[in-house]
Amino acid sequence: MKAPKKVGVFGLLGSGNLGNDGSLEAVLGYLRAEHPEAAVDALCGGPEAVTARYGIPATRLHWYRGEYRTASRAGAVAGKGLGKLVDAVRTAAWVRRHDVVIVPGMGVLEATLPLRPWGFPYALFLLCASGRLLRTRVALVGVGADTIRDRPTRALVRWSARLAAYRSYRDALSRDAMRAMGVDTARDEVYPDLAFALPVPGAEASPGTVCVGVMDFHGGNDDRARAEEIHRCYLDGTTRFVRALADEGRQVRLLTGDACDTPVVAAILDAVDSPLVTAADAASLADLLKETAAADTVVATRYHNLVCALKAGTPALALSYAAKSDALMDRMGLAAYCHPAREVDADRLLEQFRELEKRSGELRRTLTERNEAAAQQLAQHFAALTTALFPASQHAQGHAQAHARQESP
Template sequence: MTAARQAPVRVGVFGLLGSGNLGNDGSLEAVLGHLRAAHPDAVVDALCGGPEVVTARYGIPATRLHWYRGEYRTASRAGAIAGKGLGKLVDVFRTAAWVRRHDVVIVPGMGVLEATLPLRPWGFPYALFLLCASGRLSGVRVGLVGVGAAPIVNRPTRALVRWSARLATYRSYRDAQSRDAMRAMGVDTARDGVCPDLAFALPTPAGPTASAPAGPPRGTVCVGVMDFHGGNDDRARAGEIHRRYLDGTTRFVRALVEDGRPVRLLTGDAVDASVVSAIREAVDSPLVTAARADSLADLMKEMAAADAVVATRYHNLVCALKVGVPTLALSYAAKSDALMAERGLGAYCHPAREVDADRLLAQFRGLEQHAAELRRTLAEHNRVAAGRLEDQFTALTTALFPAADHTHVLREAP
């Protein structure tokens, strides 16, 4: 006599998760929320940058992304160089073995198909290629879900990113320009969708932004900072870019304080703490405080209590727009400009590479003059985004979770 039952689908999540970047972790949180709602019996684990953090925070087993622990440290000694080289070979087999244990692997959001920040081809681009190639060879579906992409000049990085995208089973992008960038790199995107950033699927904290304030706001301004040194193509002048960014942002914060405005400094990655310290030391005012944020939810709570936000990191912008606060972007990449334009704030972008404190202050004052109108605009955009994300998750389920393919029949002994 035999009996059959359906085994749970095995889902892997992959990326630089738990490594200190709140935006990456927010994308993971959004996907886990969807899996727990739509596939409550799924068995989920991660291959990621910070496995201990992911397990502690999200309650799923996790494995370290790279065999060599010093993967993202500069290797100058012979032993470190040899360790990195050996790690590349070991990771071929580690990644393939991990992928084969799953029915589906999801890369949740993140800018995995771009190089807008300094990036070496044999770091994460190589790891992503191993993932997608392993999925194709073993028949495991790999989905790049709501990811960011941008044109890439470096040839090895561009080749690895292009082949990763081609080998994936499913692709969707967080904006139209990401899809256009992949099409320009030779990827057939005819069936690829565009949806809002996955972080817009996170719960919105309750706060004073539910209704517009009467008259010009005079409360706290949240300023999201970044340890910014330019992008992948700016390495030769990274120091100069950083000095200009820090000087301009500091002068802007000082001008707000001189106007009597409380300023709350926010970060989006652990590496940004040095910028917070530098600004607080330079301005030296009790009106300048800093918040510790361990998640996008923490950032949103801070921003929901503010009258306006000025931010650099992409997911700081996402959080501010999500809670409906008038927002000005210190833009370091085209993705920030696209996000702001889509939300009706295209006029409120300022280049992070050339921060002009006087012009930034003028833009900020214009932002506050239109605060009530912008809050209404953002509320409508957020309503539309929620519907589009529901469609995204429905499409994801259809593409990656066809029931007939993840049914495993277990037979009892006679």
């Protein structure tokens, strides 16, 4: 009997971003259903949280614990520098122990939010380079990408993608971006976001409720000079929109998608000061799915807030901060309901919101159809993943099926 496959999962998992963790949950569900013999562990941002929630061993992604804090003192700068060298050895040693490493979803090939090249892009490059050198298959599964202007970040992302053994994307925009950055994508496929594979928990309907997903939004990598101005405009417009809903007697539930969004929720609650406006305590993507399933309508900024609403079949309006949100809304038949997060106009947002609600019944039917298609496409995705990463399992499965046919009367 062969030893079980050793499968690693890699990324900023367990660090407070619910979308990232939802992608991990979808991949773990696939592995447990199709490859229950696989021994799975993680190299991730929040190992304690991943082990507690998903029951798999996990190791800290970075040796230096202050990796994502700004280094202003000499000691911190030296610690970060040393950490880069130590992480090269640690990552290679971790990769060597595995037959396959999966990067589950996430926007690992994009810089739509502020990002330094020597943070996660460097960590991803170490992973993919180690995989190529040590002959461990590294798979970028259902990932997001976008064209990157910053040269060091673009170089690290491009080489990471080139060195990976398998790539698939969550939208055509991502594949096009990687092709534009010099990656051969001829064999790469596009499938719906991995979170569409998650089940929708049962939820008691809350008639009239509007979920508003907020974000600690300061623009992207190219907006650093205007970050505070962009944030003020976003917060002011979103607050005015929530206040208008409360003034009309609507129940509003504020949603987040990352631990860093909490101050935005607090600022809106303080400014609106209405018992009709409350904050949801969502600790997982399942919690977000339940909240959005119960609502009449969703207005949201974070990408995976939108995914949850659309997966739950609830009409949604995107406060779009990146092309990925526009692509998602187009895929699900709601392309007309996008509003720029950088320039939130509360009056225009209310107009779009009312148009959305007028078409609610029609849009719910559209979402049902699109979700059925997404489920079929993700089944194909997981089958393709098995073929690419577990060829022996695929062969054994086919042999067993053939044998069963021969034995049947």
